Amino acid sequence: MSRLRLFSSPGYDIESRTSDRDDEPVILSLKSYRQLLDDGAIDHVVERARLVHRNSRCPHCSHPIVEPIELDNGILNRNHMPVPGTATLVGFHCHGCHREWPA
Numbered sequence: 001m002s003r004l005r006l007f008s009s010p011g012y013d014i015e016s017r018t019s020d021r022d023d024e025p026v027i028l029s030l031k032s033y034r035q036l037l038d039d040g041a042i043d044h045v046v047e048r049a050r051l052v053h054r055n056s057r058c059p060h061c062s063h064p065i066v067e068p069i070e071l072d073n074g075i076l077n078r079n080h081m082p083v084p085g086t087a088t089l090v091g092f093h094c095h096g097c098h099r100e101w102p103a
Helices: 031-039 042-055
Strands: 066-070 089-094 098-101
Touching: 042 089
Parallel strands: none
Antiparallel strands: 066 089, 089 098
């Protein structure tokens, strides 16, 4: 009968949960998430969503179909497709009156 090992380390006994190594277990921190908070990356996402919501109707004709205009600098995923919301938002385009305005 075979066993599924979830953790494998030299000198580690699963039954007694002891280790003959002096190294302490690795504790994973939330430093990378905290870095995002400190850099303002999460605030940027929230501000972008608010901006898109504020401009969801055309200010000239009140048409409800408005398309964001983005630069071609978004992050690409592993299939070389753009990740939505990562490109720079520069303005909006109305499908009713075809007017454009800056973000």
